[in-house]
Amino acid sequence: MDELPRCRRATWDDIDRWAETLAERIRAADRVPDTIVGLTRGGWVPSRLLSDRLGVRRIVSLRAQHWGVTATPTGAAQVTEGLSGPVAGQRVLIVDDITDTGESLRLAVEHVTDGGAARITTATLLHIAHSKFVPDFFAEEIPRDAWVWVVFPWNYWEDLRALAEKAAGDSPDPEAARRKLRERCGLDVPRADLERVLGSRPLG
Ligand code: AMP
Numbered sequence: 001m002d003e004l005p006r007c008r009r010a011t012w013d014d015i016d017r018w019a020e021t022l023a024e025r026i027r028a029a030d031r032v033p034d035t036i037v038g039l040t041r042g043g044w045v046p047s048r049l050l051s052d053r054l055g056v057r058r059i060v061s062l063r064a065q066h067w068g069v070t071a072t073p074t075g076a077a078q079v080t081e082g083l084s085g086p087v088a089g090q091r092v093l094i095v096d097d098i099t100d101t102g103e104s105l106r107l108a109v110e111h112v113t114d115g116g117a118a119r120i121t122t123a124t125l126l127h128i129a130h131s132k133f134v135p136d137f138f139a140e141e142i143p144r145d146a147w148v149w150v151v152f153p154w155n156y157w158e159d160l161r162a163l164a165e166k167a168a169g170d171s172p173d174p175e176a177a178r179r180k181l182r183e184r185c186g187l188d189v190p191r192a193d194l195e196r197v198l199g200s201r202p203l204g
Contacts, residue, residue, distance in 0.1 A: 129142065
């Protein structure tokens, strides 16, 4: 993360609404799977929510890594941990939180195809319009000129720590970091949260 990115904090209510929208669309299109493949780590919570809503009891995990710390892509996407269970002959739904470059999902489809799935459907909560890979289903699209780093509730502390360290630089003043996060990232966070992630640093 060279610059502090524009951010949007997603709430649990957003997640619930997006999961509901996705489930409705998947059901309406008659694409309810036998198995959900949840990409780690962003796809795990959405996978579990879809499993509940679609009545799909089997979730298999796949780890595709692409982005390093918050908003910093680390180069080519790679499958770093294969499928945690077999998918041969299964109708599979691959789930992630967001498609940005689309590389993780593209790679996951390749991997699940190699695993012998009978049918593959893809779904994400959010889709950024510039992504090279367009999921079959997504709940909301982010226009290509409105790119943001989405701070999902399951990634809040990890994202906040990375952003806060960047915003704080060498300054001991958490208020200055807080202001920077608000102005540059559009993130309004409680001072106590900043103190927690900046931890042992000397605070003003
Ligand atoms: P990608 O392969 O670029 O489509 O994205 C891979 C993963 O990185 C996603 O599943 C997210 O967990 C994370 N990610 C990428 N872009 C964003 C973003 N703009 N906001 C939040 N998380 C992101």
